[in-house]
Amino acid sequence: MPAVVAENIVKRYGKKKDIVEALHGISFQAEQGELFGIIGPDGAGKTSLFRILTTLLLPDGGHATVDGLDVVKDFKQIRNRVGYMPGKFSLYQDLTVAENMEFFATIFNTSIDENYDLVKDIYSQIEPFKDRRAGKLSGGMKQKLALSCALIHRPSILFLDEPTTGVDSVSRKEFWEMLRKLKQQGITILVSTPYMDEASLCDRVALVQSGKLLSVDTPAGVRAAFGKPLLAVRAEKMLPLLNDLKGSGAVADAYPFGEYHHAVMRGNHDITELRQYLEQKGHQQVEIKAVEPDIEDCFMDLMKN
């Protein structure tokens, strides 16, 4: 049985004339024990989807199951089995670290001691501050407390809504390391993120944009489906280089990509010809190499087509 099944989920907000459709029929499955990423920018519908799957919001169409249970009919059972960490810090700011933990353990009829082994790696990092109020914690510590509270009832599925948004890249790497360890303990994890580079840390990803799924696959599968030759190009003057790349008949699309520009090539391209073309345009120190597409290349390609 898959951990999560979503079939044609639709969600609309607003009334009459002012209706916004946030989810336009989302379908996917996440398997037991999988680390599944929902990757997409703000406004893609990630939070609506998570709130439907955690039974906090009713869908307007389609249906979904979590651990084989229906998100509408069996909401009470689902709530006992899932852990949910919302994007916004939602613990009690006026309770201490330990009080928050006890509170969440108690409402799930368990205790910190009973499931300590599961949260130990994460909770032990903030335990020295257990008498501090949650509102007084640093951003990183709040995140660890929120994750500990979401885990304390030993959920079978963990939903993490944008846990790394606005977090620097060092802390992001540490957070993904924690997720990897949790996965080893057999917990299914659904995590959403706007950072495309985090896709490669997931077993499978769903790329979402404006309430629609662009692709559901392994990161390698997403990249393999790109299916077009891609070049990384660099020269002394990067801004004119971009314009000249866009002006070349051999180039289907060109955009900045870190220290290089990426050029998506039309069928039969020739690196030597492109180099000659750019040098004729007056570019110096032209460097061209074939590269494998990144998830971000794929995302943009899927968005545009």
Add this chain to the structure above:
Amino acid sequence: MSQNIAIQAEGLTKRFGDFTAVDGISFEVQKGEIFGFLGANGAGKTTAMRMLCGLSIPTGGKATVAGFDVYRQTEQIKRNIGYMSQKFSLYEDLTVKENIRFYAGIYGKSDAFIKEKTAFLLKELHMESEGSKLVKSLPLGWKQKLAFSVAIFHEPGIVFLDEPTGGVDPVTRREFWNMIYQAAANGITVFVTTHYMDEAEYCNRVSIMVDGRIDALDTPRELKRSLQAASMDEVFLKLARKATRNAD
């Protein structure tokens, strides 16, 4: 100090009690430069930026922004800079035009100036038919591009951008950087923070704050060379991992 310098800081410091948030930072930003201001959460970026924007008085050192002193001339600083952040930019319950009029009015621009420039701006953004729509009805990417345009509407010499592209889709993120390039080409100095390391590559120079100090400041190319790193992400990791203090 020359006329070509937009921002100059020397030993700029901010202490809160016995905690030193910004610990004697010194740097210069040239006019028309795109200056990336990087650092881990809690490194002191926001505190430093608040001082440079005239919102927080330093406890030590000195700095000028657009030629004005950060201790005595904070009002002049505010008039001569633009500011935009991911978190706060535009009023959702005002229309596009109302937002422009509101911000331009705060900066004392005339009705004629506002009218003429609004028409030009909406055309540039391909938003002519959106002028009377509420900002909350716009897609995020449009909002961010509009917010940037509003931040430089009064034609400031310097614009401060605090994580302007957080959560924005990759296509819009690039369109946004294209606007930054255009602003810089028009002589506006751009001071920008970001968590996207590919964007650090788009800056002329980048500084990296660690524990309240600037640990590195150079062009992306030179930073990669001197730290023997393949990418800016690696540069950032090498420096930021040395941090001993806890995130904000």
